[in-house]
Amino acid sequence: MKKVKLISAMLVAMLMAFMVVGCSNDSAGGESGSGEKSSGGGKKSGGKVNVGIVLPTKDETRWVQDEARFKDALKDSDYSTEILFSQGSSAKEKENVETLISKGIDVLIIAPHDGAAAGAAAEAAKKDKITVIAYDRLITETDAVDYYVTFDSVAVGEAQGQYLVDNAGDGKGIPLYLYGGAVSDNNAFLFFEGAWKVLQPKIADGTFVIANSSEAEAFKDKAELSRDEMGKILGQITTSWNANEAKNKAQTHLTAASKDKKGDVLVLAPNDDTSRAIADVFASDPDVSKYVITGQDAEKASIQYIIDGKQSMTVFKDVRTLVADAMGIAVDILDGKTPETTGSYDNGSKEVPAKQTDVIVVEQENVKSELIDSGYYEESDFSGL
Numbered sequence: 001m002k003k004v005k006l007i008s009a010m011l012v013a014m015l016m017a018f019m020v021v022g023c024s025n026d027s028a029g030g031e032s033g034s035g036e037k038s039s040g041g042g043k044k045s046g047g048k049v050n051v052g053i054v055l056p057t058k059d060e061t062r063w064v065q066d067e068a069r070f071k072d073a074l075k076d077s078d079y080s081t082e083i084l085f086s087q088g089s090s091a092k093e094k095e096n097v098e099t100l101i102s103k104g105i106d107v108l109i110i111a112p113h114d115g116a117a118a119g120a121a122a123e124a125a126k127k128d129k130i131t132v133i134a135y136d137r138l139i140t141e142t143d144a145v146d147y148y149v150t151f152d153s154v155a156v157g158e159a160q161g162q163y164l165v166d167n168a169g170d171g172k173g174i175p176l177y178l179y180g181g182a183v184s185d186n187n188a189f190l191f192f193e194g195a196w197k198v199l200q201p202k203i204a205d206g207t208f209v210i211a212n213s214s215e216a217e218a219f220k221d222k223a224e225l226s227r228d229e230m231g232k233i234l235g236q237i238t239t240s241w242n243a244n245e246a247k248n249k250a251q252t253h254l255t256a257a258s259k260d261k262k263g264d265v266l267v268l269a270p271n272d273d274t275s276r277a278i279a280d281v282f283a284s285d286p287d288v289s290k291y292v293i294t295g296q297d298a299e300k301a302s303i304q305y306i307i308d309g310k311q312s313m314t315v316f317k318d319v320r321t322l323v324a325d326a327m328g329i330a331v332d333i334l335d336g337k338t339p340e341t342t343g344s345y346d347n348g349s350k351e352v353p354a355k356q357t358d359v360i361v362v363e364q365e366n367v368k369s370e371l372i373d374s375g376y377y378e379e380s381d382f383s384g385l
Contacts (some may be wrong), residue, residue, distance in 0.1 A: 037359045050079035051330050052100030053111040053135075054121075057088045060241060060273060061299045062319075063111070066136075069323040077327075079334055090117035097121040101128050107330040109133045114184040115140040115347075131333045134352065135326050140278050141348045148354040149326040151317040157194025159315050159361050160294035164266045165202060167292045168314065175265040176208040177253060178216055179274060180234040181241050186347075188238070188270065189230050191296075195268055196225060211261040213255040218227055239274045246274035250281040254288070262287040269294050272302035275311050283310065298362055298371060302379055307384045308366055316360040316370055325355045344353040 046266060053070060055063045067083055074081050085253045086093035092112055101124065102106065112118030112134065119142035122132045126144040134148045168174055176199070181188030202208045203220045208219045215232045218356070219225060225233075239246035246269070265288060269275035275295030282291045295302050296315035305311035329339040341353040362370050368385060372375050379385055 018228060038241075048080060049082045049100060049103040049105050051081045051107045051109065051327075052097070052103070052105040053081060053083045053311045053369075054093060054096045054100070054108070055083065055085050056093075056111055056113040056137075058085050059088070061301070062271070062273075062297050065299075066111075066319055066323065069319045070327075073320075073323045073327050079331070082215045084112055088113055090114050093118060094121040094124065097124055101130065102127060102269045105130055105361055107131045107133065109135050109326050109330060110139070111135040112137050112139050114344070115186040117184070119144065133326055133329055136187070136322065138345055138347050138352065140186055140382060143350045145347060145350070145352050147329050147339060148195055148343065148347075148352045149322060149329065149357075150345075151322065151357050153190035154194035155198075156296050156315045156317070156359055157160040157196070158198050159194075159312075159359060160191075160296070161195040161198030162269060162362060163294055163313050163363075164268060164292060165198060168207070168266055169264065172206050173209050173260075174207060175211040175257075175261045175263070176203070176265045177240050177250075177265060177278075178210065178233070178237045179246060179249070179267070179269050180237045181270040183231065183234050183238050183240075185241070188234060188241075189227065191270060192234060193225070194294045196230075197223075199278055201266070208266065209261070211257055211265070218269070238339075239269070239270060241274065243273045243277040247277040247281055254281060254285050259287055262289075264290075267293040268293055270351065271295060272299040272311075272314055276302055276305055279305065279310050296359075298376070299378055300377065303362070303367060303377065304382055304384075305370060306362070307367060307382055313361055313363045316362045316376075318357065318360075318374075318376065321357045325357060325385050329355065 055066060056116040057063055070083060084096040086096055090113055097108060108130050108312050110118060115138055118139045120297055125132050132144055133147045134145050136150055138148055139145045180192050199208065200223055203210060213233055213236045215236050219229055223230050239249060267282065268279060269278050272295040275293055279293050282288050292312045294313055295311055298314045298316040302311050306314065332339040342356045343354045344351040345354050360370055372379050
């Protein structure tokens with residue numbers, strides 16, 4: 001009888017142990033949905049997180065794609081990771097960083113919502129001797145940034161500007177509508193710097209006429225703009241990288257435009273989300289006979305727009321490479337190695353060592369070769385190819 005009781009007690013103890021292990025495993029990961037947390041790949045050890053990743057928002061297609069790429073890149077990693085979203089709030093961004101610090105991270109990868117405001121989060125990490133990697137967007141006005149992984153935003157602007165020049169057709173006085181990213185994002189300034197470098201000579205000689213910015217018109221004879229001058233222009237044409245804001249701004253501009261500012265027009269749109277929104281507005285105006293419009297990020301929806309002739313081009317930035325570069329630097333640091341860099345960027349406080357990734361112009365003619373044949377997307381994702 002005692003033996004039976006002893007065996008029963010042992011079985012109960014074993015069952016409880018399995019339940020505890022099961023509960024522990026269930027709580028290790030997080031599901032990303034409307035919330036802000038997403039578990040990355042990697043092996044968890046003792047609750048410690050080695051690499052913390054903070055992305056700006058789930059409301060832009062680009063960052064949702066980045067989350068997926070990070071998960072793919074990290075699933076076989078020997079290091080534990082966690083991805084948090086800040087949903088466009090600098091306060092939430094700093095809170096996310098503090099959460100990751102409390103979990104013992106060694107490396108912080110952060111795509112800041114606001115480059116300057118993110119300095120406080122970076123400095124909090126540096127106090128704990130955590131290596132800080134700025135991802136895609138530069139953290140400015142602080143020396144607490146160790147590395148920067150980026151696409152060359154000046155080159156993105158140059159590529160968009162050159163596309164408009166090459167596809168403008170003949171004649172003078174062609175209306176040019178300018179739109180920009182968020183004034184809080186250093187990349188928006190770099191992007192506009194590149195675009196202005198290419199477009200300004202055509203504006204100065206009268207080939208292009210600025211249709212929607214008095215500030216840009218005032219500086220039309222200046223080949224190089226100061227940060228303050230660019231800020232004045234961006235203050236008028238900012239979309240904040242937001243499709244609804246872009247749509248509203250485009251509607252306002254076309255409503256106010258005279259017929260000589262319509263007809264065949266050129267549109268500098270900063271990214272794909274805003275490009276589709278602006279394109280829809282221009283396409284619906286009966287006085288706009290033709291528009292050439294730019295974009296960047298090679299989002300699926302915009303690739304379909306390009307196939308359908310509703311968006312002219314996009315600048316393809318292969319996020320797989322950017323993610324691999326960021327994680328490569330992180331793993332080198334964790335392994336005690338010195339990461340390789342290809343350049344540097346002045347963030348207002350220091351020259352930040354950087355790893356740069358090339359960009360590619362995609363239009364109807366090369367959608368298949370650049371995006372399908374490379375395995376970035378499946379042909380079945382689109383119609384009309």
